Amino acid sequence: GRALLSPLRGAPRALRGLAAGPEMHFGFQRVTEEERREKIYQVFESVAKRYDVMNDSMTLGIHRVWKDILVHKMNPSPGTLLLDVAGGTGDIAFRFINYVRSVRERQLQRKLKQHQNLSWQEIFENYQEDKFNSLGDSQVVVCDINREMLKVGKQKAQHLGYSEGLSWVLGNAEELPFDDDKFDVYTIAFGIRNVTRIDLALQEAYRVLKPGGRFLCLEFSHVSNPLLSRLYDLYSFQVIPVLGEVIAGDWKSYQYLVESIRQFPPQEELKAMIEDAGFFKVDYENLNFGIVAIHSGFKL
Amino acid sequence: VRCQHYPPLRALQASAVLRRVSDEHKKEPFTSSSQQQFDPHPAAHQPEQEPQGPHPSYTGQGGQESEDYESEEQLQRRILTAALEFVPEHGWTAEAIAEGAKTLGLSVAAAGMFHSDGSELILHFVSECNAKLSELLEKEQKLVQLGEAEKKPTDEFLRDAVEARLRMLIPYIEKWPQALSILLLPRNIPSSLSLLTSMIDDIWHYAGDQSTDFNWYTRRAVLTGIYNTTELVMLQDSTPDFEDTWRFLENRVADAMNMSHTASQVQSTGEAVVQGLMGAAVTVSN
Numbered sequence: 203g204r205a206l207l208s209p210l211r212g213a214p215r216a217l218r219g220l221a222a223g224p225e226m227h228f229g230f231q232r233v234t235e236e237e238r239r240e241k242i243y244q245v246f247e248s249v250a251k252r253y254d255v256m257n258d259s260m261t262l263g264i265h266r267v268w269k270d271i272l273v274h275k276m277n278p279s280p281g282t283l284l285l286d287v288a289g290g291t292g293d294i295a296f297r298f299i300n301y302v303r304s305v306r307e308r309q310l311q312r313k314l315k316q317h318q319n320l321s322w323q324e325i326f327e328n329y330q331e332d333k334f335n336s337l338g339d340s341q342v343v344v345c346d347i348n349r350e351m352l353k354v355g356k357q358k359a360q361h362l363g364y365s366e367g368l369s370w371v372l373g374n375a376e377e378l379p380f381d382d383d384k385f386d387v388y389t390i391a392f393g394i395r396n397v398t399r400i401d402l403a404l405q406e407a408y409r410v411l412k413p414g415g416r417f418l419c420l421e422f423s424h425v426s427n428p429l430l431s432r433l434y435d436l437y438s439f440q441v442i443p444v445l446g447e448v449i450a451g452d453w454k455s456y457q458y459l460v461e462s463i464r465q466f467p468p469q470e471e472l473k474a475m476i477e478d479a480g481f482f483k484v485d486y487e488n489l490n491f492g493i494v495a496i497h498s499g500f501k502l
Numbered sequence: 503v504r505c506q507h508y509p510p511l512r513a514l515q516a517s518a519v520l521r522r523v524s525d526e527h528k529k530e531p532f533t534s535s536s537q538q539q540f541d542p543h544p545a546a547h548q549p550e551q552e553p554q555g556p557h558p559s560y561t562g563q564g565g566q567e568s569e570d571y572e573s574e575e576q577l578q579r580r581i582l583t584a585a586l587e588f589v590p591e592h593g594w595t596a597e598a599i600a601e602g603a604k605t606l607g608l609s610v611a612a613a614g615m616f617h618s619d620g621s622e623l624i625l626h627f628v629s630e631c632n633a634k635l636s637e638l639l640e641k642e643q644k645l646v647q648l649g650e651a652e653k654k655p656t657d658e659f660l661r662d663a664v665e666a667r668l669r670m671l672i673p674y675i676e677k678w679p680q681a682l683s684i685l686l687l688p689r690n691i692p693s694s695l696s697l698l699t700s701m702i703d704d705i706w707h708y709a710g711d712q713s714t715d716f717n718w719y720t721r722r723a724v725l726t727g728i729y730n731t732t733e734l735v736m737l738q739d740s741t742p743d744f745e746d747t748w749r750f751l752e753n754r755v756a757d758a759m760n761m762s763h764t765a766s767q768v769q770s771t772g773e774a775v776v777q778g779l780m781g782a783a784v785t786v787s788n
Binding site for chain 2: 275276277278279281282386387411412413414415416480482483498500501502
């Protein structure tokens with residue numbers, strides 16, 4: 203197998219360990235940082251095409267609600283510049299665009315209502331100038347480290363008719379290809395769990411946000427209720443990998459998924475890490491008893 | 503091992519936005535007697551949080567540690583004050599707060615620190631108005647003490663105080679009904695009630711009135727009733743410079759003064775607000 207492909211991997215493990223960095227977790231396995239990045243890349247490369255279908259079947263469609271809640275919490279106003287990291291197939295980006303569009307529509311309606319005695323000409327002109335600004339200058343940049351995921355996302359956008367205010371960038375959350383103080387909001391939905399150096403990703407998030415900007419993270423978290431926790435474990439370890447095999451033909455990737463959730467820091471620990479990166483007013487909201495949590499912080 | 507522990511970098515990073523407090527002190531307008539604080543997020547949020555090593559960000563009133571950065575609360579207040587300018591256009595909403603944040607050079611996302619219904623903005627405004635009123639009354643009292651002004655009779659004092667306070671609503675009067683309805687939300691009632699009662703108590707304190715037969719509860723209830731009813735009248739007043747409102751106020755105060763001579767009692771405290779809203783129900787007892 204793999205050992206044949208690269209001479210480095212044939213080396214004694216201890217030596218390899220010294221050369222390639224500290225040990226980390228990949229699900230329940232122990233690996234080096236570099237190995238972890240590679241393995242995760244491969245996971246997503248292989249699931250990319252079935253990503254959305256699997257999300258629906260594993261969470262029984264509830265992930266859609268979680269993502270809706272995230273965008274509602276964000277409550278973006280027109281003109282907001284959003285960076286969606288690990289945004290892969292575009293779920294958050296599309297919701298953001300929809301939200302901003304409807305807020306903008308309401309704004310325009312209100313503006314028109316105030317002008318009671320417009321001539322037809324004036325009304326026509328009003329609609330004209332705003333036709334080209336239906337998003338109110340809002341923009342979302344979707345950044346993902348995985349080419350396959352971006353590809354799927356772009357196809358989806360085309361298919362669903364999203365074009366305005368949307369851009370796709372290949373990039374690494376630990377080292378973002380953007381300048382300082384650029385974005386109003388930074389989101390990372392179900393992505394931070396897969397980042398190898400979370401602290402670096404948080405620091406990068408801090409860096410690229412404008413002063414006053416907001417960090418939002420949606421991620422699987424820890425269930426404290428013991429009964430629910432047992433049921434959740436049962437479902438996770440018995441059902442999900444099977445679904446993975448049946449629907450996507452890929453047991454191992456979904457085994458990794460479930461394990462990575464267990465390895466991820468619980469709510470308070472993540473909150474502390476976010477604070478360490480420099481964010482203020484850091485708080486979290488549990489969804490579904492802690493199966494998922496939304497963490498929020500501000501660059502103040 | 504869940505994750506590697508990396509040493510906290512916070513101590514090394516200066517805050518991006520929180521200003522040094524020495525800048526702040528030049529601008530602080532309100533007097534210590536009138537710090538009417540409400541806590542929008544009781545309990546769940548520990549006050550720990552300012553862990554920068556060399557820059558603890560709590561500042562005492564006297565600014566003992568001039569090297570401090572302002573606290574999050576102070577920044578939030580700055581944002582809300584800046585947001586007031588946009589209320590006539592956007593109403594008491596998250597949009598107004600976002601615009602306010604923009605003028606301070608912050609991202610519009612900073613409005614996410616507050617509730618989307620604008621509660622904190624309104625409570626902040628009420629608190630600021632009350633503070634301004636206290637300052638005004640304090641100044642007047644000083645003038646009287648120095649002998650540079652006459653002490654006003656109680657009815658005139660009350661009239662002027664209520665008028666001064668209500669006039670502060672004038673720039674926002676169109677959107678004020680919306681604000682009142684938000685203040686009446688169950689979540690906001692403890693704060694709005696407490697702000698109201700301390701303002702009323704403040705006025706009575708400066709009125710320094712010893713002559714009437716009212717006891718403390720009655721005074722509170724009566725003045726609260728006068729204030730609330732006058733406020734409601736003001737919302738529907740379209741006369742120039744709200745003349746009708748001030749005339750209404752004059753009459754209500756006169757009624758109240760007459761009441762004292764007939765030794766009537768109005769049971770209250772918790773009912774003060776409801777009383778006010780229904781108009782003061784007067785029972786003549788003998």
